[in-house]
Amino acid sequence: MNEFSKTEQDYLKAIYHLQEKTADLVNITDIATELKVSAPSATEMIKRLAKKNLVDHKKYYGVFLKPEGYQEARFILKSHRVWETFLVEMAGYQLHEVHAEAENLEHASSRKLIERLHALMKFPTSDPHGSEIPAECFWHGKLVRLDLSEAMVAERYEIVSLSAGVERFLQKLALRKPKFITLLEVLADRSVIVKTDADVRFVVPHFQKKDWQLKCYKNMIDKAV
Numbered sequence: 095m096n097e098f099s100k101t102e103q104d105y106l107k108a109i110y111h112l113q114e115k116t117a118d119l120v121n122i123t124d125i126a127t128e129l130k131v132s133a134p135s136a137t138e139m140i141k142r143l144a145k146k147n148l149v150d151h152k153k154y155y156g157v158f159l160k161p162e163g164y165q166e167a168r169f170i171l172k173s174h175r176v177w178e179t180f181l182v183e184m185a186g187y188q189l190h191e192v193h194a195e196a197e198n199l200e201h202a203s204s205r206k207l208i209e210r211l212h213a214l215m216k217f218p219t220s221d222p223h224g225s226e227i228p229a230e231c232f233w234h235g236k237l238v239r240l241d242l243s244e245a246m247v248a249e250r251y252e253i254v255s256l257s258a259g260v261e262r263f264l265q266k267l268a269l270r271k272p273k274f275i276t277l278l279e280v281l282a283d284r285s286v287i288v289k290t291d292a293d294v295r296f297v298v299p300h301f302q303k304k305d306w307q308l309k310c311y312k313n314m315i316d317k318a319v
């Protein structure tokens with residue numbers, strides 16, 4: 095199902111967390127402590143991950159994630175948090191019950207499954223513990239480029255570019271340029287209400303819609319995929 099083993103994923107996750115905490119290269123001893131394994135077996139595993147181009151090990155300085163390892167760690171994080179959200183929101187679990195389930199499910203889930211669940215729940219940005227769910231999409235169907243006049247209600251879009259006029263418009267509203275928007279409603283005059291991932295809502299006037307260049311992945315819409 096996944097190209098990496100559970101152990102490999104746990105290592106990547108541990109290195110990711112330690113890297114976040116220390117903002118530096120990570121000691122093998124710290125990895126071993128975090129995963130409750132011996133230092134020699136952690137060293138052995140780091141060698142394996144380095145061979146797969148997932149981490150780099152700088153002698154005397156420590157370990158850091160390479161792009162592919164970093165992405166896989168972020169995916170596991172997303173998988174864990176999407177499952178915790180799903181279990182509470184959709185399956186009636188109590189908050190204290192979800193972590194143990196998610197620890198297993200995070201490794202057993204394909205990228206497609208996690209992205210579908212995330213879409214099914216309308217792209218929540220945080221899990222029930224309040225931790226951020228990574229916003230990046232790890233499974234891509236067909237890429238579609240469009241502007242805001244072609245966008246669909248309840249879909250979330252990544253912003254590719256905005257015209258200079260729109261950038262000025264946002265500045266005047268004291269809004270930071272969003273990375274993603276969700277179309278909430280089309281008004282009678284064809285203006286639209288959108289929201290950012292931070293739940294800031296605003297109106298985009300109908301004459302400005304073509305100036306919002308967007309992209310999305312068709313897998314989120316197309317039920318037949």
Ligand SMILES: [Zn+2]
Pocket residue numbers: 174178192193194196
């Ligand atoms: Zn958890």
